[in-house]
Amino acid sequence: MTFVAQPLVIIVGGPAGTGKTTTARLLAEHYDCPFLEGDDFHPQANLEKMARGEPLTDDDRWDWLKTVSEHASQVAQDVKNPSHICIASCSMLKKVYRDYIKSCADGLRLRFVFLHTSIEKLAARVAARQGHFMKLDMVQLQYDIMEVPGDAELLVNGGDALAVEMSDMTPAEVESYIVGRLSLN
Ligand SMILES: Nc1ncnc2c1ncn2[C@@H]1O[C@H](COP(=O)(O)OP(=O)(O)O)[C@@H](O)[C@H]1O
Numbered sequence: 001m002t003f004v005a006q007p008l009v010i011i012v013g014g015p016a017g018t019g020k021t022t023t024a025r026l027l028a029e030h031y032d033c034p035f036l037e038g039d040d041f042h043p044q045a046n047l048e049k050m051a052r053g054e055p056l057t058d059d060d061r062w063d064w065l066k067t068v069s070e071h072a073s074q075v076a077q078d079v080k081n082p083s084h085i086c087i088a089s090c091s092m093l094k095k096v097y098r099d100y101i102k103s104c105a106d107g108l109r110l111r112f113v114f115l116h117t118s119i120e121k122l123a124a125r126v127a128a129r130q131g132h133f134m135k136l137d138m139v140q141l142q143y144d145i146m147e148v149p150g151d152a153e154l155l156v157n158g159g160d161a162l163a164v165e166m167s168d169m170t171p172a173e174v175e176s177y178i179v180g181r182l183s184l185n
């Protein structure tokens with residue numbers, strides 16, 4: 001198990017099909033810490049909207065982002081969680097969403113890990129996924145609004161974010177790339 005002195009929330013983001021859930025689960029195994037699936041925190045109205053093929057608006061997203069942030073912060077600080085780390089998946093496509101997640105996180109340390117790849121790869125992966133609410137045209141919309149973290153947002157420049165172009169990386173390679181750059185242990 002990895003122990004950090006200060007509670008830490010790691011959010012794994014990116015558009016649908018980029019590998020958030022896969023990567024977040026691997027990281028949670030590596031750090032031996034809890035993992036929260038961000039999609040489990042959507043209000044029913046959001047799920048129904050996406051199931052109808054309608055993209056969410058910013059107004060649909062704020063409460064969801066706040067809920068993900070607050071839950072992950074609670075889990076990171078929970079005395080029953082000795083690692084003091086919580087990993088959550090959440091698309092967090094725009095910088096303003098990442099800033100909002102941070103503002104709701106009870107002053108906790110955060111790391112935003114943003115996965116991205118080509119629209120062709122995303123489309124193929126989402127098409128192969130059965131029974132999920134996310135439709136192909138919505139993936140294109142996500143891709144169009146996506147803001148990959150850069151400049152001052154990046155860890156290497158003193159920010160909280162790590163951007164991972166994972167087109168040619170296996171899940172295990174993505175995991176070890178992230179672990180290497182977060183260097184928590
Ligand atoms: N690094 C990777 N390389 C190739 N395929 C991947 C990789 N990571 C995840 N996948 C596959 O892509 C699909 C979507 O992954 P998933 O983790 O559900 O993405 P998301 O949570 O971002 O929607 C799954 O079939 C998964 O096995």
Ligand SMILES: O=C(O)[C@H](O)[C@@H](O)[C@H](O)[C@H](O)COP(=O)(O)O
Pocket residue numbers: 014015016017020038039055056061090091092093134142
């Ligand atoms: O992996 C996925 O299937 C999606 O990324 C999924 O998580 C969805 O996109 C959001 O929950 C909706 O929110 P956004 O429209 O803000 O991505």
